[in-house]
Structures are given as structure tokens and as C-alpha cells.
Amino acid sequence: MAKSQQTFGKKEKEKKRLQKRKEKQQKLEERKANPKSSKLDDMIAYVDEFGNISDTPPDPTKKKKINAETIEISIPKQEHVEEDPIKKGRVDFFDSSKGFGFIIEQDTKERFFVHVNGLTEEVVEGNQVSFELEQGLKGLNAVRVKKI
Numbered sequence: 704m705a706k707s708q709q710t711f712g713k714k715e716k717e718k719k720r721l722q723k724r725k726e727k728q729q730k731l732e733e734r735k736a737n738p739k740s741s742k743l744d745d746m747i748a749y750v751d752e753f754g755n756i757s758d759t760p761p762d763p764t765k766k767k768k769i770n771a772e773t774i775e776i777s778i779p780k781q782e783h784v785e786e787d788p789i790k791k792g793r794v795d796f797f798d799s800s801k802g803f804g805f806i807i808e809q810d811t812k813e814r815f816f817v818h819v820n821g822l823t824e825e826v827v828e829g830n831q832v833s834f835e836l837e838q839g840l841k842g843l844n845a846v847r848v849k850k851i
Contacts, residue, residue, distance in 0.1 A: 791851065794830045806834060806845045821846040 748756050752765065790808050792815075797804030802819035804826075815836065826832060826848060834845040 788835050789833050790836065791831070791833050792845075794826050794828050794832060797826060797828055799825075799827075804828075806832060806848070815843055815845040816841075817845040817848055822848045824848075824850055826850060 748758060749760050751757050751761060790810075792806045792808040794817075795805045795807045795814060797817070799819075804817050805814045806817050807814055815834070816839065817834070821834075821844060831851040832848050833851055834848040836843045837846045838844075
């Protein structure tokens with residue numbers, strides 16, 4: 704006759720597995736017997752009106768009613784301000800051989816690219832000009848540039 708295929712290691716693993724099963728069953732019976740003594744109640748925390756964490760629930764008399772429609776989740780809408788499209792500035796640099804230059808706006812001191820096709824009359828460096836802005840490939844470009 705052949706020997707049993709069960710080794711000492713297998714027997715020990717089986718004993719441990721049965722022991723874990725018994726412990727799990729005992730814990731389940733304890734929870735059923737004492738349903739009110741749950742650990743979840745011990746873990747609950749509340750936040751008071753000052754933002755501090757406490758273990759006491761908030762006072763319902765201090766509760767404030769908030770209208771959900773007044774809550775804005777996105778960026779607040781700004782009033783549309785009609786901006787004058789014609790801006791004033793000074794020609795900072797202009798290369799007539801290459802056909803481009805830059806204009807510095809008076810108010811914001813920003814530099815805007817200007818191409819010879821955006822000119823209504825010829826300009827040179829230092830001229831005071833009025834212009835409008837258009838979106839170009841690489842940013843805002845000055846167009847309809849006139850001397851003042």
C-alpha cells in the first residue's frame with residue numbers, strides 16, 4: 704500500500720486555515736450579538752462653524768438655510784465693457800526694407816507687431832499713430848495704422 708500524500712506542511716496549513724475560519728465565525732457572532740457597539744461610531748468626526756474638527760455633532764438650531772441657485776460654481780460673469788477698438792501708440796521700430804515693425808501702445812506699454820500691409824499711410828520710427836488690433840498667427844497684430 705502507498706503512503707498518505709498528506710505531508711506535515713499540508714497538515715499545518717489546514718490547521719491554520721480552520722483556525723482562521725473559527726475566529727472569523729466568532730467575530731461575526733459577536734457583531735450580531737452587539738450591533739450597537741460598532742467601531743464606525745468611534746470614527747465619526749464633525750466640523751464646527753469655525754472649521755475645527757470635534758467629536759460632538761453640530762447644533763441644529765445654528766443651521767443656516769442656503770439657496771442652491773445662488774451658488775456659482777464657475778467663474779463669475781463679468782459685465783461686458785465696451786472697449787474702444789482704436790488704440791493710440793508710438794512706432795518703436797520699423798524696417799521699411801523688410802516691411803515690418805513694432806508699435807508700443809500708450810496706455811499699457813505693450814508692443815504689437817505691424818506689417819506693411821496693415822498700414823494705411825507710411826510711418827517711420829517715433830511717429831504717433833492710431834491702430835486697431837487683430838489676432839494673427841503668433842499673437843495680436845496692429846492693423847489699419849494711421850498717423851495722428
